[in-house]
Amino acid sequence: MKASVDCQAPWEWMGNLDRRLNDWSRPKRQERHRRLVVVSNRLPITMSEDGTGSLQVRPSSGGLVTALSPVLRYNGGLWVGWSGATANVYLDGHLDEASIQLGCSLEAVTLSEKEVNDYYLGFANQVLWPLFHDFPECCKFDPGYWYTYVDVNRKFAQVAARISTADDYIWVQDYHLLLLARELRGIGVRRQTGFFLHTPFPPLEIFRRLPWGRQIIKALLNYHLVGFQTHHDRDNFIGCVEKTIPGVHYENTGRLIVVNDGNHRTAVGAFPISIDFSAFETLAMSREVEERANHLREAVSNCQIILGVDRLDYSKGIPLKLRAYRAFLERFSHLRGRVTMVQIVVPSRDHIPQYRAVRAEVDDLVRQINESLGTPGWTPVHYMYGTLDRPELVALYRAAAVALVTPVKDGMNLVAKEYCAANVDNDGVLVLSEFAGAASQMRGKALTVNPHDIDGVANALYRAHGMPASERRLRMRGLRSLVRRRDIRWWSDLFLRSAEEALYMGT
Numbered sequence: 399m400k401a402s403v404d405c406q407a408p409w410e411w412m413g414n415l416d417r418r419l420n421d422w423s424r425p426k427r428q429e430r431h432r433r434l435v436v437v438s439n440r441l442p443i444t445m446s447e448d449g450t451g452s453l454q455v456r457p458s459s460g461g462l463v464t465a466l467s468p469v470l471r472y473n474g475g476l477w478v479g480w481s482g483a484t485a486n487v488y489l490d491g492h493l494d495e496a497s498i499q500l501g502c503s504l505e506a507v508t509l510s511e512k513e514v515n516d517y518y519l520g521f522a523n524q525v526l527w528p529l530f531h532d533f534p535e536c537c538k539f540d541p542g543y544w545y546t547y548v549d550v551n552r553k554f555a556q557v558a559a560r561i562s563t564a565d566d567y568i569w570v571q572d573y574h575l576l577l578l579a580r581e582l583r584g585i586g587v588r589r590q591t592g593f594f595l596h597t598p599f600p601p602l603e604i605f606r607r608l609p610w611g612r613q614i615i616k617a618l619l620n621y622h623l624v625g626f627q628t629h630h631d632r633d634n635f636i637g638c639v640e641k642t643i644p645g646v647h648y649e650n651t652g653r654l655i656v657v658n659d660g661n662h663r664t665a666v667g668a669f670p671i672s673i674d675f676s677a678f679e680t681l682a683m684s685r686e687v688e689e690r691a692n693h694l695r696e697a698v699s700n701c702q703i704i705l706g707v708d709r710l711d712y713s714k715g716i717p718l719k720l721r722a723y724r725a726f727l728e729r730f731s732h733l734r735g736r737v738t739m740v741q742i743v744v745p746s747r748d749h750i751p752q753y754r755a756v757r758a759e760v761d762d763l764v765r766q767i768n769e770s771l772g773t774p775g776w777t778p779v780h781y782m783y784g785t786l787d788r789p790e791l792v793a794l795y796r797a798a799a800v801a802l803v804t805p806v807k808d809g810m811n812l813v814a815k816e817y818c819a820a821n822v823d824n825d826g827v828l829v830l831s832e833f834a835g836a837a838s839q840m841r842g843k844a845l846t847v848n849p850h851d852i853d854g855v856a857n858a859l860y861r862a863h864g865m866p867a868s869e870r871r872l873r874m875r876g877l878r879s880l881v882r883r884r885d886i887r888w889w890s891d892l893f894l895r896s897a898e899e900a901l902y903m904g905t
């Protein structure tokens with residue numbers, strides 16, 4: 399099928415804008431090191447057929463793409479991933495154009511409808527995702543999903559083998575492709591491989607429910623380096639290795655733990671992912687964003703904005719957050735009319751029933767809160783289900799007095815970091831779930847909360863609302879300095895340096 403593109407250069411905000419704004423002018427890593435081949439389930443653009451033969455092209459949503467796009471732009475190299483489309487769609491022209499905009503080559507893997515259903519919607523998102531986020535009751539342990547997951551990992555491995563050489567570094571991303579290094583070996587291809595998990599890794603008592611857990615642990619030990627977001631995730635993984643593969647040896651070298659299963663040595667470490675701080679900061683300081691931020695504040699009659707930005711997912715705890723906000727308005731009723739919540743929910747995985755259920759619950763709660771507490775001149779919750787372009791998002795970050803980031807479980811949560819990078823006035827307050835990976839770095843400077851504790855979150859909102867300017871500045875300066883120092887470039891350099899170290903250690 400030959401398809402047409404409906405929207406104009408949708409990746410512009412990711413490519414052109416960042417290129418103009420960010421200050422990554424140092425020499426490209428590829429000039430000094432191996433070529434980087436990133437393999438992830440998604441490419442930074444997603445194509446979808448709309449049923450009439452025309453092809454929609456849009457930027458992919460989510461943390462992985464936000465984080466990896468600048469890494470590829472800086473390092474150069476190749477990005478392999480699913481195009482978002484099913485077989486027989488003509489993609490080449492669109493990929494070439496996007497490659498130029500993004501500053502790296504793109505190689506699309508096409509999946510059949512069955513593969514999308516059983517590998518992506520099935521094993522990845524109805525087995526691994528809920529299991530890794532402590533929602534075992536949402537898991538569908540369907541053996542058919544597992545078989546297709548293995549096949550699709552092999553398919554990605556075949557593409558990675560075809561487009562790479564023995565000198566390249568293959569950097570595999572996330573839970574969709576846990577088996578890729580094993581599959582590469584299976585087809586007799588030797589490459590240096592690293593893996594980074596963007597989600598949490600569960601503790602043994604949750605992981606052991608997975609009928610294919612042992613195969614997965616063994617497959618992960620085919621990588622030369624395996625990276626997690628936090629030490630907690632790393633330790634959970636080591637706990638699962640200890641239990642599932644007896645007799646394994648460990649060597650702690652400080653930053654890395656080397657696991658030796660008798661056949662292969664794998665280095666394991668924690669690498670908290672981040673954002674392109676300077677791109678967000680520069681954009682936040684632009685006149686365009688400042689004007690939009692002022693306009694937003696006026697649009698809500700200068701009420702203090704409490705901001706939530708979440709991909710639609712049960713792991714994000716959006717209904718709990720709305721309940722906590724309602725409790726806050728009920729308990730501190732004098733603040734009605736003086737604060738307002740802006741909640742952006744980015745559509746995601748809407749073929750999966752649990753996601754549709756969360757959407758319905760969120761719609762319902764927003765309606766209830768606005769009907770029961772709203773007044774003719776004041777709307778308690780401004781709710782948007784959709785995506786914002788980056789300047790609009792950054793303007794919201796800049797306009798918001800408080801960011802309320804309360805996932806019940808999250809690998810890192812880059813919204814928390816983006817909010818700080820965009821808070822150039824140093825006057826915002828970050829309220830952050832203790833169950834987000836970001837809390838391991840931001841605790842003490844953010845107000846950390848237990849998202850299940852409705853009263854606790856309501857009290858934190860009250861504290862954020864009344865926090866003296868001097869305390870806000872102190873906390874936000876600390877947060878901004880942390881995200882500035884530990885930005886996405888720090889993260890990718892740390893991982894790739896550790897990959898080199900791992901090679902010297904004979905992994």
Ligand code: F6P
Binds near residue numbers: 439440463596
């Ligand atoms: O780590 C999970 C992740 O890949 C994130 O990077 C991103 O937020 C999200 O999932 C995207 O989900 P999907 O590819 O299913 O739309």
